[in-house]
Amino acid sequence: DAKTTQPPSMDCAEGRAANLPCNHSTISGNEYVYWYRQIHSQGPQYIIHGLKNNETNEMASLIITEDRKSSTLILPHATLRDTAVYYCIVRPRYNYGQNFVFGPGTRLSVLP
């Protein structure tokens, strides 16, 4: 699976948009970009995934660059409850049970 690189930490003011970047320069054409987050002492929570088009759901938006070498997770109006570690993961489209490979992620702190 392609490797991802994320900044170790970021701050965001409450009510503002949080933009979390992820580099995945070795991604291949059949690999999806997944985002999870983990609030302290809880299990990882699925946020969103995409292949090449931008995606939006009730939690967030995922913007993938045209060359697919990087992506940005956008939380449009961050709240204190969005404080968590955010993981960007690349995973093959066709897979037969491969596990997710988690890196250290980005620790997002939403500040009042």
Place this chain on the structure above:
Amino acid sequence: DTGVSQDPRHKITKRGQNVTFRCDPISEHNRLYWYRQTLGQGPEFLTYFQNEAQLEKSRLLSDRFSAERPKGSFSTLEIQRTEQGDSAMYLCASSLAPRAVPDTQYFGPGTRLTVL
């Protein structure tokens, strides 16, 4: 959909004791995964099942660890002769496995093990 559940949520044991954790996946999910997470690190894969068959095991899964999923529903993870290095959060995830798209894994709340 009640989500993935794990029991117990916390376990404190003495070194050398055996412990067993249970995971109940989302109903009808045919894949079930176990991960381990130590402080400050991302989750690390241990093993996974498709229905009742255990299809992959990580090198992290020493011979003191055993996992089962006897009827393709809930799963148990047993650690024998626990060591202090086994202290971690043990996470379970489940997914429904179509072949056309990657399976999205949904995680439980985890079981935090402390070995004294």
